[in-house]
Amino acid sequence: MSSFFQLFLAWGVLLLVILVLYLIDKINIIYQRHAEEAKEPSYSDGLFGDLVGKALWDAMSGIPLPGFDPKLVQDLKPHYEPVLRQHIEQTFLQGVNDQREGRPGVPVNNRTIPTPRGSVESWMPLHHLSSLYQCGVEHAQNKPADRLRIQQTLDQVCVMLYARTGLELQDPFSRILMEPIDPGAPVTEASTEVPSDAADPAELADASPAVEPTPVSEAAQALATEQEPDVAQPVILGQSLPAQAKPVPA
DSSP, X not given: OHHHHHHHHHHHHHHHHHHHHHHHHHHHHHHHHHHHHHSOOOOBOTTSTTOOBHHHHHHHTTOOOTTSOHXXXXXXXXXXXXXXXXHHXXXXXXXXXXXXXXXXXXXXXXXXXXXXXXXXXXXXOHHHHHHHHHHHHHHHTOOGGGHHHHHHHHHHHHHHHHHHTTOOOOSOTHHHHOOOSOTXXXXXXXXOSOOTTSOOHHHHHHHSOOOOOOOOOHHHHHHHHHXXXXXXXXXXXXXXXXXXXXXXXX
């Protein structure tokens, strides 16, 4: 009887363990289903098809890929420009945010970029990403002496990325991403106001000594009268010459 009871007890414990494992598995399935429903649905951008990640970068960089028409790749380049632009901006801003929060970070090659049709996985070389990230870190340090160097480095990296993908860069990224070092500082403008310590012209006129006219002597007046040229009067036939005019000798 004792052997039968021990066997019955062993089977009961085994069934209990199986039941517990089954319940745990069911709970995990239900939890995962609710977690997936709580997530916002993300739709993949079907415009690029299978060109995602490094394959998308290689195709845009001019590397021929088997199974992809070169003309189709060329037609997709205008649609790739917003993806590349967002990847550059997000990498730079990641460096800015990490520096401001005091945490070291490393940029990753792959980044999910939202598009009007969903999202696409973008990839860029690590050495370019590191340069963009470091520019963001140094820009967040607010060192005016390094601003020009950071601006030149950022623009050079962006020019190389656009050149490798055969795209035209319209405006430098430094104008978009690098805000002024001190946005709250007042802008110095040329003042057109008259200084407060400047004297008023009317006051200057009042303060200046009056200049009395110098009396002119009678001799000077006579000399001025004699120096005035005589105006020749017209001579009419049959009329005598004026008394002061002298006849011209024959």
